[in-house]
Amino acid sequence: MFKPLSLYVGLRYTAAKRRNHFISFISLTSMIGLMLGVAVLIIVLSVMNGFDRELKERILGMVPHAVIRGDDLLEDWQRVDARVEEHSRVVAAAPFVQGQGMVTGGGSVRGVLLNGIIPEQERTVSIIENHMLEGRLDDLKAGEFGMIVGKSLATGLRLELGDRLTVVLPEATVSPAGVMPRMKRFTVVGIFSVGAELDGNYTLVHMEDAGRLIRTDGRAQGVRLLVDDLFASPVVAEQAARMLEGRHYVSDWTRTHGNLFNAIRMEKTMIGLLLMFIVAVAAFNIVSTLVMVVTDKTGDIAILRTMGATPGRIMRIFMIQGAIIGIFGTLVGTGLGILGALYISDVISWVEGVFEHQFLSSDVYFISYLPSQLLWDDVMIISGAGLAMSLLATLYPAWRASRVDPAEALRYE
Structure with missing residues (x-):
C-alpha cells in the first residue's frame, strides 16, 4: 500500500x-x-x-436587574408597573418599599435591609421562591407583620418559624414617654438560603406592612424590573423610563453588584x-x-x-x-x-x-x-x-x- x-x-x-x-x-x-x-x-x-x-x-436573581424611581414616592405605582411591562424586553415588573434597620432576637442584634414586596408580583422578578427552606412566599400577608429571613440571619439570632423579633428603624418617634426609636414586632414566617451575604442581611415583609413602618402610606419607592437579557439592563431601563410621564431615575445591577x-x-x-x-x-x-x-x-x-x-x-x-x-x-x-x-x-x-x-x-x-x-x-x-x-x-x-x-x-x- x-x-x-x-x-x-x-x-x-x-x-x-x-x-x-x-x-x-x-x-x-x-x-x-x-x-x-x-x-x-x-x-x-x-x-x-x-x-x-x-x-x-x-445573587443577580435576587437583586433587581434594574430599578425605576421617581422624584418622590410613586403615588400610582400600578400605572408605572403596567406601563413599563409594555416594553418588549421587560419580562416583569414589581413595586417595592425598602429601608434599613436592625432586628433583635435571641439576645442578639443584626443590621438588615428591609424589603417590602407584594408576593404575587415578587415571584415574577425574583428567584426567592425557589430557595425557600421553610415557609412560602405567600405566607407574607398584609396586616399580619410576617417576615422572611435568610438562613444565616436565622442561625445568628437563633430563629425558627413562628418566633418573634423586633425591627428597629433609625428614625425617632416623639411619644409621651419621650423620643423613642421606631420599632415593630414581626413574626418569622419563612427562611430562605441563596448566598452568604444575602442570607445574613436580606429580609422580606409585605409591602403594606413595610409601608406602615416606613410611613409610605401605600405608595412605592420604585419599581424593579426583570429583563430578558441581564447585560442589556442599563439600556432597557433607560428606554422603559422614557415611556413614563414625568421625571424618573434608573439604576441597574451593574452599579450595585457589577464589581x-x-x-x-x-x-x-x-x-x-x-x-x-x-x-x-x-x-x-x-x-x-x-x-x-x-x-x-x-x-x-x-x-x-x-x-x-x-x-x-x-x-x-x-x-x-x-x-x-x-x-x-x-x-x-x-x-x-x-x-x-x-x-x-x-x-x-x-x-x-x-x-x-x-x-x-x-x-x-x-x-x-x-x-x-x-x-x-x-x-x-x-x-x-x-x-x-x-x-x-x-x-x-x-x-x-x-x-x-x-x-x-x-x-x-
Missing part, C-alpha cells in the same frame, strides 16, 4: 524504540505535560464558568492566561525533544538526502513526528479535561464526605459546593491553542533537520 515517504518515516521515528532512552523520556514528559496542561485549563475555566453562572442565577461580576470575569481571564503558559511550556518542550531526535538521526537524514529526499520532505518528516506528540497530548488532555469538568463537583463532594471537611462554607461563600459549567467554546479554543503551539514548536527542529549537510554528516560514518 502506498504511503507518503514523509508520513511513513515520521510514524516510524515516533513508534520506534530509540537507542537514546533520554530522548524517549523527554518525548513522554512533553506529551504528559501538554496533556495535563490542557486538562487542567479546561477544568479550571469550567469551575470559573460555574461561579459566574451561580453569581448570575443566585463582583467583573472580578470573577477578570479572574477567569487571568487564570486562563497563566494556565495557557503552562500549556505553552509543555508544547515547546517538543522543541528540545525534536532537536535531540535530529541530532540522533543525523546519519539517517544524510542517507535520505543522498537517496534524493528534498529538504522540504525532510522537514515534513520531523514536523509529522512533533505533530503526533502534540495531537495525541492535546486530544487526550481534552478528553480528561471534559470528564473532569463534568464530574469535578461530584468528586469534591465525595472528598468532603471522606475527610468530613467542607471546602466551601456557606457562611463564607455564596455557595457551599464547587460549581462547574463546561462551555464547548472554551474547549475548542484551548484545544486549538494547544494544537497550534505544538505545530509551531516543530518548525525550528524540522528546519534544522532540512539543513543537514549529507557529506558532513557521513564523514565519520
